[in-house]
Amino acid sequence: MWPERCRAILVSKPSVMVIYMADLLVWEKPDLNTLPGVIKKAIVEGRAVIIIGECSIEYEGRSASRLGNGERILIIKQDGSVLVHRPHGYSPVNWQPETSVIETWTDDEGRLYILAVREGPREVLSIVFSRVDLAVSMKLSDKAEFIMYLSEAEIKRILMDNPELVEPNLRILEDEKKLGSGQADIYGVDGNGRPVIVELKRIPASREAVFQLYGYVKSYEAKYGRRPRGILVAPSFSPSAIEALQRLQLEYKLIDLRELYRLALKKGYRKSILDYGRKQV
Amino acid sequence: MWPERCRAILVSKPSVMVIYMADLLVWEKPDLNTLPGVIKKAIVEGRAVIIIGECSIEYEGRSASRLGNGERILIIKQDGSVLVHRPHGYSPVNWQPETSVIETWTDDEGRLYILAVREGPREVLSIVFSRVDLAVSMKLSDKAEFIMYLSEAEIKRILMDNPELVEPNLRILEDEKKLGSGQADIYGVDGNGRPVIVELKRIPASREAVFQLYGYVKSYEAKYGRRPRGILVAPSFSPSAIEALQRLQLEYKLIDLRELYRLALKKGYRKSILDYGRKQV
């Protein structure tokens, strides 16, 4: 194997290959004809590839798009995900999610073609590089667990453990109760024995959330012959949400996430929440 | 300025800086202490930065997350967008959309800190590199226009020019008719003079789309005192969508996008569609 951090001239100048770790290779100003081999080898070996250079792009699939020449960053990940980034913005201008099949070759004029193909539905992403300034191939090792706090699931857990935060005397009966083709976040009964369906949002609730709740209420009614109360629980509500709630005779309840967490902590709520609380201090 | 493609040892080995174009700089195994300067300079000069190495990440904002050590790809774009990619998948594990404020420094132990802060709501992304294998700084030039075909807007244009594709004798009166707080895709009258509201989807229609249409129908009714017909136009419909359509007394119409384009082409539809047709040949 190559020694660590060694440098080696691979092809003719100015194409230079640099190896300084067993798992990171760098080509500066590579001859484009060498890149199909580099990319294929990388894919076979489960390595990711980054290519920086000038390319044009076409996409056809669920939609279709064209993009003329420009300097961009291409990432081909170990699972075949493909991303092409322009100089600005969060979103890739073109992409292919994982499970793509990658094909690559060069034409007579020395341009580098990279095709990422996906099936079901068939989608083809075609990238043509006319110039490559830098190519990197690497095997990334990343086993860390990603922990997310404050997700809707976590908030729901708190509310289920503390139903009085939604309403006094509310008794939770079911989590993710299936109703029709979807499922209601929380299902229970109020102090008067009337069924209650709760739809929870961790972000401002829009009209869509109201309709979602309404769908569950209607499904319940159709199934059990009894109209349940429907309560939308969210940190805020858009005007159209309020309007729809009233029109559809549904209720809503404001929650303050911050307060929710304080209360959860005071009650000795354990696990991930605690970590979050510690961070807050 | 540096000559093109020259190489220059910048700090002590094994930290090597390579310059081969005025607008692409590469550091291999850089001393982490040099990177805050590199990053700051890049930001000031409107350059993008890619860093490959081992890092841990924390995020707090609309949600909160933690991720332990692992090898990842960090991209800081010219507009301050930040992306951190793990070895797999389309989505960055952590990110910050544009307009972030970037802070960077190293601590006593030589670890590299990169903080991306956003306001409204306040969100903080903290990335700590314990090892960097490669850093790249570049100024990407990309002026090309991105052309998208088959968008909902484009399909709508075709339907508005060919309303008989939705229904014979349909007469279009308004595009994006404002109703309540939203707007209906298409508004017109049928052969019997009854108002028609059309909701268009270019992807399989779900229950959500039905509720969207229902909202427009109800808004119209509230405003004009007359219940309009509501037609959901889409390439397919989910079972729950069909159920909701029937329950809410709304109609639906299947469209075949491919056929739509053929027809549009035959009728001499110009502009972007034509290009798309040419590609299809």
Add this chain to the structure above:
DNA sequence: GCCTAGGTCCCGTGA
């Protein structure tokens, strides 16, 4: 700033 709606949304989950 908020609200609305599209997106090649992606992604996990469950049937």
Add this chain to the structure above:
DNA sequence: TCACGGGGCCTAGGC
């Protein structure tokens, strides 16, 4: 495979 719903969704357009 499809359907359903969450997401730090992002992004564009209006107001």
